[in-house]
Amino acid sequence: MIVSASYSDDIPAFYGRWFMRRLDAGFCRTFDSNGLQFHRVELTRDAVDGFVFWTKDATPFLDALKEIYRRDFAFVVQYSIGTDSDNAVRSMHALEAAYGPRCAVWRYAPAGAAALPQKTQLHNFAAIANKLRGATDEVTVSTGLPGVGAIDGDTRAGIKEMAEIARDCGMRMTLCSQPDNLVPASSPARCIDARRLSDLAHRPIDAMTHPKWSGCLCAAAYDIGTPMAVDCVLASSAARRDDHNPDGEFLVPPPALFEMRDGTDLPF
Numbered sequence: 001m002i003v004s005a006s007y008s009d010d011i012p013a014f015y016g017r018w019f020m021r022r023l024d025a026g027f028c029r030t031f032d033s034n035g036l037q038f039h040r041v042e043l044t045r046d047a048v049d050g051f052v053f054w055t056k057d058a059t060p061f062l063d064a065l066k067e068i069y070r071r072d073f074a075f076v077v078q079y080s081i082g083t084d085s086d087n088a089v090r091s092m093h094a095l096e097a098a099y100g101p102r103c104a105v106w107r108y109a110p111a112g113a114a115a116l117p118q119k120t121q122l123h124n125f126a127a128i129a130n131k132l133r134g135a136t137d138e139v140t141v142s143t144g145l146p147g148v149g150a151i152d153g154d155t156r157a158g159i160k161e162m163a164e165i166a167r168d169c170g171m172r173m174t175l176c177s178q179p180d181n182l183v184p185a186s187s188p189a190r191c192i193d194a195r196r197l198s199d200l201a202h203r204p205i206d207a208m209t210h211p212k213w214s215g216c217l218c219a220a221a222y223d224i225g226t227p228m229a230v231d232c233v234l235a236s237s238a239a240r241r242d243d244h245n246p247d248g249e250f251l252v253p254p255p256a257l258f259e260m261r262d263g264t265d266l267p268f
Helices: 016-025 059-070 086-099 118-131 153-168 194-201 237-243
Strands: 002-005 027-032 037-042 050-055 075-080 104-108 138-141 172-175 186-188 261-263
Touching: 016 027, 016 059, 050 059, 050 194, 059 075, 059 086, 075 086, 075 194, 086 104, 104 118, 118 153, 153 172, 153 186
Parallel strands: 002 050, 037 261, 050 075, 075 104, 104 138, 138 172, 172 186
Antiparallel strands: 027 037
């Protein structure tokens, strides 16, 4: 099983102590907003093929990653950097120095990018790409491309220029769930990528494709964060952190209004 940690909650930035305590315990619990069930997720070396960590700030988690690596778990860090951040750039280079350029993937998804002039966005992308030269071999553009859903000649030229900038900085540019936006210099993203984890684990990891939405090519993984479908029920992420117990089995407790029952099967 591949474990996603987590698409909806930035575990490396905010919940590293909880994660390591659950790793010591060998399991955590999650809840399923659709089935109103909770699940025990094994976090042992025998049960986990690899982890995919999603973050905007891996710095607080770097020491934890050393211990995770020492325990012989394979992992990939999906690192979102949308603005020119020296701290994030240093963290990416630290990951490369410790684990190689296959360890971290740069995710370019700046807030409000769709409203930015294309020239401004290209300048921002190029500035970050040049600073990340050598730190990773892939950049995934997940949102914010100008003209998404209505590709015109200027937009296609902009996407092609981004892909060329990435290539010149030693990266392959992939697009997350945007098949209509692909240009010859880009390719579809697999954000949860069993092949990349296999390279890092030095052994084959087999996982079926389990798309989250149209155009998604991700491998099947179990996410141990807060189900995105209940975000409207829960308070803001900052308020959820107030409810977090680093010694608890759940990352964030399920809403009190949920009548939970134990579930034995994982949802894929």
